[in-house]
Amino acid sequence: MLLGLKKLLPLSVVLPLSLCGCKLIESNAYQEKISSPQIKNVILLIGDGMGPQQVGLLEEYATRAPQSVYQGESSAIAKLANQGVTGLSLHGPADKLVVDSACSATQLATGVASGSEMIGLNRAGHKVPTILQKAKAFGKSTGLVSDTRLTHATPAAFASHQIHRSMENAIAEQMVLSDSVDVMLSGGLRHFIPKAYVLSAQQTVLETKLANSGLSLKSKRQDSNNILQQAENQGYELVFTKSQLLEAQRGRILGLFANSAMVDGIEASNKRYLGQPSLRDMTEVAIKKLSKNPKGFFLMVEGGQIDWAGHNNDAGTLLHEMLKFDSAVESVLQWANGRDDTVVIVTADHETGGFGFSYSGMNLPQAVQLDNLNRDVYKPNYNFGELAILDKLYLQKRSYAEMWKAAKGGKAHPEAEQLVEIVNQNSEFKIDNTDANAILAEQKNAFFKRGHKSLGLKTAGKINDFAPFYVYLNERPLNLIGRALAAKQNIVWSTGTHTHTPVGVFALGPSYAIEQFNGLHTHVELGKIMQRVLFGY
Template sequence: MNRRKFFRNTAIAGAGLGVLGACTNPQQQAQEKKKAKNIIFLVSDGMSNGTLTMADTLKHKKEGKGSNWLNLYRENLVTRSLMDMASASSLVTDSAAASSSWGGGHRIPNGAINVGRGGEEHQPLWRKFKNAGKKTGIVTSVPVTHATPAGFCTTSKSRNDQAGIALKYLSHGPNVILGGGQKYFDANSREDRRNLYSEFQSKSYGVAKNKSQFNQINQGNLLGVFDQEGLPYSLDLMHNKDLTAKVPTLAEMTQKAIDLMKNHQEGFVLQVEGGKVDWAAHANDAAALLYDQLAFDEAIEVAMNFAQSNEDTLVIVTTDHGNANPGMLYGKNVNENFDRLQHFKATNDWVLQGISENDSVETIRERIEFANGFGIQKEEAKDLLSYYTNLEKEEGLYNYRNLPFKRLSQIQQNYHSVGWASGNHTSDFVELAAFGPGKERINAFIKNTDLHYILLEAAEVENKI
């Protein structure tokens, strides 16, 4: 990003955010009069306010500058809003209902994708834009068939029908699809044995299953899926050369999607999701959470770089709900403890997936010391090992092996001072930042469904059902 025009690298992490309001910058005034030809909608899934704060602090400590998201506030470049994300069935939404509120413009019960209580289907936003002639894209660090990208693109009675969602993408899907979820496209893992890779290719899509193939495709439509389920956590990706060679980052996928669609005469719409932020919050894994939030922050920079040179581009930066409400907890050693996160080399997922009941206490201590940079007590390691006797698998995506994520986070809290309220979604009103043409349509407090119609109006696209 051209920092001279956008972000003065803020030197004080704790500086006030300044007075927020309409920009008086002539460039910003000109943008407000434009139609939004392009829209880039970025979602850090499951990001609590504590996550945003801690990621900004961590980046400042490591690099001497604040996060791109908070620099948008510090430099008064955006309209800032709080958004009520309740679903039709609960004050605490899931990602499916949250994404559907934006995608379909209606609040629906948790668990469905743009399908209401009575079975009525709401046409998703990206299909409306595609019907208006725009190219559409989705980018995520979790399966491309997961709740958040699906809410922008399709309908489904159940968010869990990811194999069915993959088929719907084939019928009327985005021009660019990038993320994880190979198992939903591969004939060997689909129950119907359909090879969706070849079916997408028959519809003139390039197909990429690794970073080398991804780098070679520079035009046309693209389906890129780089892991069986979600992509690796960013912290693990950073410290594993084999993974780095195979899997693109969220920022790299965002740049590729923009490059493939930016020259389209009618413009494009792109949804970018930092989905592993949510998964890390469910696991109460502070390092995984913050480094994936910073990976999402790099995608913000890519989007803002484009918007800087294309003043007809509206950028939305938000989250769909809080998760676990993490934060730095008061104590005399909180500064020194939080500094330890700069030196983590691996996530708790890497730590716990690599332990077996036959390991010794010392093996566990050595594994954690390698991953975290500090050794835990023998009794703490012994406690962790006790969970591996007669492990029983449980239902669910986030911890299907029933591993001791919560217990490890409790131990780590003594060393990095990051605490958690729970391991589940919360009802927080969420942050929203808007830059570019159409941002003036966003009030200081909005309802989630409002955003659907604001985007249509900003792009001057008729709301046809």
């Protein structure tokens, strides 16, 4: 009974109670709160698709890969977790088992249960104010950073309200015109420029910056609304390259650095940014701008392409996406360490791919004689995976998506020989013609639905097991490349979509604030806790 009663008490309340001869006394956390300022800043970092398995991949690489770029040091995520508290969170929708990014981010942003693919709404379809919008109402500064598109599900859920995540044109308008976000940095230019957009002959300052960026001006809009111009009218400074971002003077910035998504993790690791800022660059600029507000700020940073690598069953790219995200976490950790007015939370919306290392019966180990007293012969029964696999994953030169594109060379499908050549040029794990023919094989789409965004094809790549869970038919060749290489990587994948696996919650800050994140939660509960931490209720 005592434990149940303590759980009901707010953290800021300490009551001298006698119950069954027991007395509740002030906790160290409460004493810390008395002498510490109220939390002014919350920085939420979301690794989209980052389950415990993905965190494990990063830390195994960081600390145990023979050629690790971390040189055996722990990842920033691990350091943050070890300095703060660690919990787990379930993330299912209001009435279903498995969540998508829109619903999950909405639940984190609002603390209210939502429906699949909804943005900023409760299950009944009513608008719910988000932590970002409330922070703005409290006079705090606000920011959104993502390496996908600004209008993509996760950032959208913090600053807009739409019945479906696909309504990215409407989301773009709402994010700009709502006036609730001070710094927005991501990709997605195509949703902010009007249909058939052409720069004028006598370019404005905005158009000159856009022209100098070299970005594609292909629009996804079906109207003449120029959201960039609307943003400028709202007082935003518009930037489209890293140099423009670093030179930005205003406190309100809209940065759109790609027509769609920004560069993937492998490109980022190899410094092929195409003029774009890195996820870390964007995070640092956002904090620099937002932290000038004496009332504090709320910032959400998303490593969104972890999820995409998981969907494609692309382990090498997955590792590089984790490295990209971890670098952003490191920059936040450096800024927040030692502060008593800031809470940092690192979590995920869900896990993608059902990823994991596994031991197998392929390439069984040879017997070796140990240098112990008995000179024992050591021979495990199974292949438990060499640590060198981690280095080989890091050495992947292109994502599976880029390999497939290169192999096609503009055609609908590549030849088997060309696919073998491209994959083997870009991966330390090799395929042969038999593998290539299996990757190229097709089957009737048993789930065909005319007009469906992803299931509208009558044929698709042939998957012999769990085919219902590989719903992105245009990406099945990438999944099949992953399958062809998986046994050589000691890796298993269970799906091309999401799993219900609980995700990690790592929180850093004053103990009275972060102790609430310890334990097993739901994302709805996490949303409520974040608001309690930032607003005191």
